[in-house]
Amino acid sequence: MTEKQTFSISELASEFDVTTRSIRFYEDQGLLKPTRRGQTRIFSTTDRVRLKLILRGKRMGFSLAETKETFDLWDETLSGNEKQLLKMLSILDEKRAHIEQQKADIAMAELEINTREAHCREALAELQKKKQQHESTIEQPGHPAEQS
Amino acid sequence: MTEKQTFSISELASEFDVTTRSIRFYEDQGLLKPTRRGQTRIFSTTDRVRLKLILRGKRMGFSLAETKETFDLWDETLSGNEKQLLKMLSILDEKRAHIEQQKADIAMAELEINTREAHCREALAELQKKKQQHESTIEQPGHPAEQS
DNA sequence: GAGGAAGTTTACGTTAACGTAAAGTGGTTT
DNA sequence: AAACCACTTTACGTTAACGTAAACTTCCTC
Known part of the structure; x- marks a missing residue:
């Protein structure tokens, strides 16, 4: 009840010390999926977590494309059949x-x-x-x- | 007496699994300094070590420019005055x-x-x-x- | 001496991950 | 209503780290 649930682009930008340009770029590449109020972006806690993961991924040498792949794969895995699950396990091994x-x-x-x-x-x-x-x-x- | 002292470009390339293009590029940027026999490059064990450091640096998220900086700084430090040494220590801290x-x-x-x-x-x-x-x-x- | 393997230089092309204007929208403060 | 935010879109520019093609030299082999 006491935690913030939504964030503006500049809030996230200053919290994680990245530019708003970068955040928009990550959305453009399909890594973040903020909702809108009018044309203004509204970021959820899920987006916040993902942004954190994106940045850590970068520090660890992963490209945005790789990070997006694991995001997507994980989404699929949640409602996953056996094949998806096994693929995820092999990626985790990598x-x-x-x-x-x-x-x-x-x-x-x-x-x-x-x-x-x-x-x-x-x-x-x-x-x-x-x-x-x-x-x-x-x-x-x-x-x-x-x-x- | 039993260790190899010089290497061709393709030897290093296959040992470290990089292209010859990359190795030439690293020389171009001042990270490697092979000698020549005619126009052919001859790499020393020092070059070999540096190549290894370059690649590890990349995996750790350092740019070639950064790696070059530390190479250069270390060279200066060897014959170093106090200021150089202190700068090196601060860089080591970073x-x-x-x-x-x-x-x-x-x-x-x-x-x-x-x-x-x-x-x-x-x-x-x-x-x-x-x-x-x-x-x-x-x-x-x-x-x-x-x-x- | 013709071909092939390994080396070379020169130079233009490519990709990722943003930077940087330019021009517009929507709310609120004076 | 003028000015000032924070936000938006569109679009061209930039940098690092090579890729790739073309044309050339050396040396070795057949």
């Missing part, structure tokens, strides 16, 4: 494979980032040491020289 | 943030895939049950009818 690849990529990337960071910090420490040596060579601790 | 986002996305995606799979399997089980009921209604276990 997604899982994709995810496993991503996990592996991420693990490797993390390793590299860590070794690089270590390398950087070592190099910085080296520089600091040389700096201090240099300072103690040319300058004694004390008050600065008074006017040359 | 990458880490990116990775954290990916991890979160992946975790959510996995959850969804699991619930969807469960849903599919339930629906399939329902269908199987109905099928069996139907079969036992219209058909008794026994030998088939002989020629109508």
